[in-house]
Amino acid sequence: MTTKAFGLVIILIVAAVLTGGYFWWRAENVNSGDVASSRYNPDDYLTANSDLFPGVEVESITQYWEEFAVTAQYPKTPNKQVAESLYKFVEAKIDEFIKEGEKRPNRNEWDDEMHLTFSTFGLAPNLFSVKFNLNEYFTDNSDPVIDIITKAYDFNTGRELKLADLFDPQASYQDRLSDLTNQGLQADSEVTDKRLIGPATAVEPQNFQRFTFDSDSLTFYYPAGQVSSQARKVDIPYGRIDDLLSPLVKQHLDPLTNKAKKASDIDVTKPIPVPTPVPTATPSDSGKVKPIPDTCANPVALTFDDGPHKTLTPAKLDVLKEKGVVATFFMIGNQVIAYPDIVNRIYQEGHELGNHTWDHQQLTRLDSAGVKDEIQRAEAAIKNAAGQDAPVFRPPYGAYNDTVKQEAKLPIILWSVDPKDWQDRVTSIVDDRVNSATKRGDIILLHDIHQSTEDAVPLIIDQLKAKGFCFVTVSQLLGLPENTASVAGQVYSKQK
Numbered sequence: 001m002t003t004k005a006f007g008l009v010i011i012l013i014v015a016a017v018l019t020g021g022y023f024w025w026r027a028e029n030v031n032s033g034d035v036a037s038s039r040y041n042p043d044d045y046l047t048a049n050s051d052l053f054p055g056v057e058v059e060s061i062t063q064y065w066e067e068f069a070v071t072a073q074y075p076k077t078p079n080k081q082v083a084e085s086l087y088k089f090v091e092a093k094i095d096e097f098i099k100e101g102e103k104r105p106n107r108n109e110w111d112d113e114m115h116l117t118f119s120t121f122g123l124a125p126n127l128f129s130v131k132f133n134l135n136e137y138f139t140d141n142s143d144p145v146i147d148i149i150t151k152a153y154d155f156n157t158g159r160e161l162k163l164a165d166l167f168d169p170q171a172s173y174q175d176r177l178s179d180l181t182n183q184g185l186q187a188d189s190e191v192t193d194k195r196l197i198g199p200a201t202a203v204e205p206q207n208f209q210r211f212t213f214d215s216d217s218l219t220f221y222y223p224a225g226q227v228s229s230q231a232r233k234v235d236i237p238y239g240r241i242d243d244l245l246s247p248l249v250k251q252h253l254d255p256l257t258n259k260a261k262k263a264s265d266i267d268v269t270k271p272i273p274v275p276t277p278v279p280t281a282t283p284s285d286s287g288k289v290k291p292i293p294d295t296c297a298n299p300v301a302l303t304f305d306d307g308p309h310k311t312l313t314p315a316k317l318d319v320l321k322e323k324g325v326v327a328t329f330f331m332i333g334n335q336v337i338a339y340p341d342i343v344n345r346i347y348q349e350g351h352e353l354g355n356h357t358w359d360h361q362q363l364t365r366l367d368s369a370g371v372k373d374e375i376q377r378a379e380a381a382i383k384n385a386a387g388q389d390a391p392v393f394r395p396p397y398g399a400y401n402d403t404v405k406q407e408a409k410l411p412i413i414l415w416s417v418d419p420k421d422w423q424d425r426v427t428s429i430v431d432d433r434v435n436s437a438t439k440r441g442d443i444i445l446l447h448d449i450h451q452s453t454e455d456a457v458p459l460i461i462d463q464l465k466a467k468g469f470c471f472v473t474v475s476q477l478l479g480l481p482e483n484t485a486s487v488a489g490q491v492y493s494k495q496k
C-alpha cells in the first residue's frame, strides 16, 4: 500500500473542545527532574488535558493497517495557521515512520507501531507551546525511537517561534542557557554520568531546540538516552534570564515576580473546571451483572473497539436504543478523555464499559510497568467519565502474554467472530461475514470508528434477531462474577 493511500484512510477523530483550566495554574519551580516523556507517567494525560488552552481541541489519528499501527494526538488550535503547521508536522512524522518501517524485511501485520502524545504549556493567551512524546517500534524490535519534540507559536501572528524569538537579539543568551542547563543537570541525581552533561548543554543550536514555556519558566528537555536512560528536563525560572528576554515574552511577565501576569490581568475565556480523575481504580465494583434473560436462548455479544468516536458512537447508541440491544464498548483511554460525556452515555444506557488501554499499544512489547500503566490510565479515564470501572479488558490486537495476564487485573476478552471490518470497509461485506459466521455464544468484534461498520450494525442486528439470536453484554454472556477481578487474567473468546 502506498503512502498516499495510507493517508487517505487515516481516520481523523476530532475531539470535542476541551476548554482546559488556566494554564498558569501550573506551578513548577523545580530546576530539573522527571519529564512526562514516556508512557510510564501516569499524570501525562492529566497534564495533556488540563493544560490545554481555551479553544484548543485534541485531534487524534487512529490507524492500523497491514504492517502499521499509528495513534497520534495533537492539538487543534483556533488559529488556522498554527493548526495547519501542527497537522503538517504530524503528517510528516507519520510519513517518516512509514518510510522507516518499509526499509525492514519480514514484516507482519501491525509490527511497526507509532504513538504520538502531547502536553501543552503557555505563558500568555497568545504564547503557546507543545511537547510531543514520540514512541516508535519496528518489526525487528531494535532501535525503538523515543523522542521529545517541541513546538512553540504566537497565536497573534500564527508564526512558529524559535528560541531566538524569545530573546533580545543583542543578548548572549546562549551562554547563560548553557550555564543554567548545565547547573540544572549537575543537580539532577538521576543524571549519574555527569560527563554527558557538557556535550548536552554546550552552546550548540541542537542542544536548545526542545523547549516549552509556561507561567514560571522556560523548560529544556533531554530525551531518554541523552543524559540519562530516562528523559530529563531543566526548568529555568524567568527571573534567571529576565535581562535577556525579548519584549514578546517580557510584556507578559509581572516585573515584580518574573512570572506570567495573573489570570485576572489577562483577558481570557472563563475556564471550565476539569474534573478530578481517579488515579487508580479498583476493578469492577459496578452493579450486579444481570443474568441472561430466560427469553434469550441464543445469546451473542456485540463488541465495539477503539472508540469512543465523536459522531459514530452517539449514532450507534441511537441505533442500539431503538433496537433494544446492549453491547460492550472497548475504549481507548485517550479517546475517553476527549469524549467523557459519550462514555457516560454508554454506561447510562446499559451497555458495558470495556478497557482497551490508554493508546492502543501492543502490550506484548512492554514490560510489566508499561502494561500496568497502559491499563490503569485507561481505567482512570473511564472511571472519571462514567463514574464506573470497566469490568472487562481487551488487549489491542488481541496480543497478550503472561505479563499482560498478570497485570490486567481484569478478565481478558478476545472474540470468536471477526469480520475484519478495519480491512474491508464495505458495509455489505461486514454484514455478510458476521451474519454467516455467528453462532450461539459468540463474541463479535467490530470497530467503533468506521462508517462502513456503523452502517452494518442495524443490518447485523436485524438479521441475527431474525435467526433467533439475542444480544447481551460480554459479562452476561460469559456469566462473569460481579467482581470481575476474581477472574483477572483469564482469557475468554466466547461462551464456553
Ligand SMILES: [Zn+2]
Binding pocket: 305, 306, 356, 360, 396, 397
Ligand atoms: Zn483495538
